[in-house]
Amino acid sequence: MTALFSSTLQIDNLLAALQADEACWINKIEHFDEINSTNTYLMQHESPLHGRVCVADHQTQGRGRQGKQWLSKTGNSLMFSLGYTPKNRLGAQLSLVVGLAIADVLRDLGVAELGLKWPNDVLVNHKKVAGILIESRYVGKQAECVIGVGLNIDFTPAQLAEISRPCISLAQLDIKQISKQSLLIQIIRSICKRLAQFQKKGFASIRLDWLAYHVYINRQVHYEQDGETRLGRIVDLGKKGELMLEHDGKIHQVTSGEINTIRGVS
Ligand code: BTN
Numbered sequence: 530m531t532a533l534f535s536s537t538l539q540i541d542n543l544l545a546a547l548q549a550d551e552a553c554w555i556n557k558i559e560h561f562d563e564i565n566s567t568n569t570y571l572m573q574h575e576s577p578l579h580g581r582v583c584v585a586d587h588q589t590q591g592r593g594r595q596g597k598q599w600l601s602k603t604g605n606s607l608m609f610s611l612g613y614t615p616k617n618r619l620g621a622q623l624s625l626v627v628g629l630a631i632a633d634v635l636r637d638l639g640v641a642e643l644g645l646k647w648p649n650d651v652l653v654n655h656k657k658v659a660g661i662l663i664e665s666r667y668v669g670k671q672a673e674c675v676i677g678v679g680l681n682i683d684f685t686p687a688q689l690a691e692i693s694r695p696c697i698s699l700a701q702l703d704i705k706q707i708s709k710q711s712l713l714i715q716i717i718r719s720i721c722k723r724l725a726q727f728q729k730k731g732f733a734s735i736r737l738d739w740l741a742y743h744v745y746i747n748r749q750v751h752y753e754q755d756g757e758t759r760l761g762r763i764v765d766l767g768k769k770g771e772l773m774l775e776h777d778g779k780i781h782q783v784t785s786g787e788i789n790t791i792r793g794v795s
């Protein structure tokens with residue numbers, strides 16, 4: 530069954546639908562047919578950012594983590610950024626919470642073989658379906674975060690081949706039919722809900738749910754940080770969302786960087 534992801538967004542209805550849910554703290558949505566980057570737009574926007582959403586059909590300078598580009602063509606992705614003011618210091622936790630919120634929605638759509646790769650890739654059958662870019666700035670002592678989400682909706686084989694790592698899009702999967710509008714509503718609601726849970730009960734209340742999706746527990750991985758690559762084995766996710774990585778006979782707590790699997794090693 531092919532999902533109806535190609536339908537256009539109706540922004541007025543979108544805000545009303547989000548605000549009808551009292552757990553959802555969104556107060557403004559802006560939509561652009563084309564923009565440089567929804568993250569850049571919000572990062573340059575005046576305060577307060579909390580509750581503002583920027584959605585675009587196309588980004589000319591979409592950005593991924595670690596200075597990478599985020600490629601999209603009009604209509605093939607769901608791309609938005611959301612302003613969020615955290616109550617305390619977060620480290621990798623915010624990425625983990627947002628990744629889990631997206632995975633929750635995809636699971637409800639019937640997506641099988643779902644996985645989360647620390648800190649923030651959403652995978653289907655080990656191929657990336659969504660990425661998250663979190664940026665922050667300070668207003669006085671208060672951090673303001675921009676949570677950017679890019680979800681692959683309907684990529685052609687040629688578009689998937691342009692991307693340097695294995696990716697997949699939702700239209701390739703046999704899942705429940707849903708409009709782009711409903712998908713966006715469900716994802717934003719899910720992010721609001723998981724962030725509220727996180728603020729109220731802490732990361733400990735999220736950790737086991739996240740671990741249920743964790744794809745590389747007990748696997749050997751390459752861990753990259755500050756230009757250095759190390760070989761290690763992921764042994765756990767710590768109480769604060771840090772990756773527990775064993776290498777050189779010791780357990781290290783990793784709070785930033787990137788992990789990659791090693792072909793042929795399980
Ligand atoms: C990654 O996996 O590297 C993160 C990708 C994040 C892409 C989204 S698309 C919406 C928002 N605007 C951007 O420029 N980037 C994020």
